[in-house]
Amino acid sequence: MSPEGLWLFAISLGASALGGMLGMASGIFIVPLLTAFGVDIRVAIGASLVSVIACSTGSAATYLRRSLTNIRLAVVLELATTMGALTGVFLAGLLSVTILYLLFAVILLVSAQQMLSRRRAPEGAFVPEVARGTALRLHASYPDPDVGADVPYTVQRMPTGMALMYGAGVVSALLGIGSGVLKVPAMDTALRLPLKVSSATSNFMIGVTAAASACVYFVRGDIVPTIAGPVALGSVVGAALGARVLLAVSSERLRLLFAGILVLLAGQMLLEASGIRLLGR
Amino acid sequence: MDAELDPFVKRDPLEQRLAALLAGGTWLASSVIGVGLLLPSEAWIVRAGIGLFIALPIARLVLMLLVYLRRGDLRIGLIAALVLAIVLLGVVFGIRT
Numbered sequence: 001m002s003p004e005g006l007w008l009f010a011i012s013l014g015a016s017a018l019g020g021m022l023g024m025a026s027g028i029f030i031v032p033l034l035t036a037f038g039v040d041i042r043v044a045i046g047a048s049l050v051s052v053i054a055c056s057t058g059s060a061a062t063y064l065r066r067s068l069t070n071i072r073l074a075v076v077l078e079l080a081t082t083m084g085a086l087t088g089v090f091l092a093g094l095l096s097v098t099i100l101y102l103l104f105a106v107i108l109l110v111s112a113q114q115m116l117s118r119r120r121a122p123e124g125a126f127v128p129e130v131a132r133g134t135a136l137r138l139h140a141s142y143p144d145p146d147v148g149a150d151v152p153y154t155v156q157r158m159p160t161g162m163a164l165m166y167g168a169g170v171v172s173a174l175l176g177i178g179s180g181v182l183k184v185p186a187m188d189t190a191l192r193l194p195l196k197v198s199s200a201t202s203n204f205m206i207g208v209t210a211a212a213s214a215c216v217y218f219v220r221g222d223i224v225p226t227i228a229g230p231v232a233l234g235s236v237v238g239a240a241l242g243a244r245v246l247l248a249v250s251s252e253r254l255r256l257l258f259a260g261i262l263v264l265l266a267g268q269m270l271l272e273a274s275g276i277r278l279l280g281r
Numbered sequence: 282m283d284a285e286l287d288p289f290v291k292r293d294p295l296e297q298r299l300a301a302l303l304a305g306g307t308w309l310a311s312s313v314i315g316v317g318l319l320l321p322s323e324a325w326i327v328r329a330g331i332g333l334f335i336a337l338p339i340a341r342l343v344l345m346l347l348v349y350l351r352r353g354d355l356r357i358g359l360i361a362a363l364v365l366a367i368v369l370l371g372v373v374f375g376i377r378t
Contacts, residue, residue: 001318009318050331054310057303057337064300067292071299075345075361082367089371136356207303207338212368214335216375225317229327232334233314236307 005230011037012051012234013241020242021254026235027052027177028111031104032265035272039227041097045176047228049214051235052178056207058236059243063200066143070193070201073138073155077201078208080162084169085212092174101273104175108266111181112259142197153194160190165205173213178206295348299341306337339368 001009011033012026019026027048034044063069092100138158141150155161164186168179180202187198217223310333317326342365349358 002321005318005321050334053334053338054307057334058307061300061304061307064296064303067296069296071293071296071345072357075342075357075364078342078364079360079367082364082371086367086371086374089375136360208342208364208368211335211338212371215339215368216371218332218335219372219375220378223331225324225327225331228331229314229318232331233311233318236311 001230002226005226007037008034008227008230009234012231013238016051016055016235016238017242018238018258020239026055026238028108028180028262029265030231030235031176032108032269034227034231035101036268041100041272042092042222043224043227045092045100045174046214046217046223047231048176049173049210049217050223050228050232052172052176052210053207053214054232054236055239056178056203056210058239060200060204060207062243063203066200068142068196068200069204070138070140070155070197071204072136072140073191074201074205076136076138076158077162077165078205080165081169081172081205081209082212084166084171085173085209086216087166088170088173089213089216091170095174098273100175101269103171105266105269105273107171107175107177107181108262108269112262112266114181114184115255115259115262140197142194144194144196151194153197154192156192157190161186164190169209169212172206172209178210295345298348299344302341302344303337306333306340310334310337339365342368 012030015029015033016026019029030048030051031041031044034047035041039047060069064071095103138155139153141152143149144151164182168182168186171177171182172179183202183205184198187193187202188195191198193201214223310330312330313333314327314330317323317328317330320326342361346358346361346365349355349361
């Protein structure tokens with residue numbers, strides 16, 4: 001591997017391992033880190049999309065084996081996320097690099113805020129008559145070890161959920177991230193899924209969402225293998241390591257640390273938007 | 282209650298097949314990229330590994346589509362086909378621009 005490749009591998013491994021400890025995707029860290037080291041933001045976005053897919057497919061398998069993923073609901077929501085992804089690819093061609101940096105800074109700040117405010121379990125998780133979800137048989141149950149039995153749940157407010165998912169698809173393609181920032185509120189407040197089901201299902205969907213835009217970038221030759229290769233491999237290894245040390249560190253401290261890092265990266269993106277570079281070229 | 286009419290879907294054997302596909306595919310694509318990075322003169326190997334990663338979620342859509350159609354679960358099968366069509370539309374759009 002080239003020295004540059006080793007660097008990229010190490011950075012991605014570190015970011016992904018840290019992300020894995022909190023069960024979050026590392027995509028949001030990859031782009032700011034790569035641009036800080038002088039990689040062009042559009043190249044960074046392409047590489048990050050590949051690493052988002054790589055991490056999602058790896059962890060999706062684990063959730064599926066534990067029967068936490070609602071695969072039927074995922075396919076329906078993917079209609080919205082993939083259409084959003086194509087819209088995002090189209091928009092990416094129109095927006096200037098400065099606007100991409102600014103948008104990224106906003107998403108980083110929203111993520112920091114989300115990291116600090118704890119996710120609450122949705123209330124009123126059981127409503128018997130929900131017509132749209134029933135016709136497609138989207139309601140399901142999941143095994144809850146705390147209860148020791150399968151817990152049934154319904155899927156609510158599909159139109160709002162679909163609209164938010166479309167937005168998540170746009171942002172994912174535009175910035176090369178998994179868009180957990182938009183998926184979490186969609187899953188928690190609109191669809192009102194149990195937390196475990198929403199994490200698993202969102203993770204399962206990220207792969208197809210990112211593949212929709214990555215396909216376009218890949219066939220266009222916008223994904224640079226010497227950068228995307230080491231980043232994807234580092235992310236997969238890092239995510240696997242991070243998931244293993246999940247319980248070793250206090251998650252409250254990690255949350256604070258992460259929120260701090262996100263704010264710092266947002267600051268860096270704002271500086272880059274105004275043409276100031278701290279590191280690299 | 283008849284299992285077909287029960288709106289709450291219980292564990293589905295398809296989940297385990299998808300898990301096997303995604304886990305196997307992740308190993309394969311990672312290994313290909315790893316080999317490619319050790320042989321820097323052969324840039325196409327890394328590119329192939331990246332292509333495999335991107336193809337993996339599409340392969341799982343195809344698997345879901347086939348299984349739903351075979352079960353006669355046409356509504357969700359149609360939706361899976363539409364998602365696949367949107368993704369492929371992107372590929373055509375990408376080639377032409």
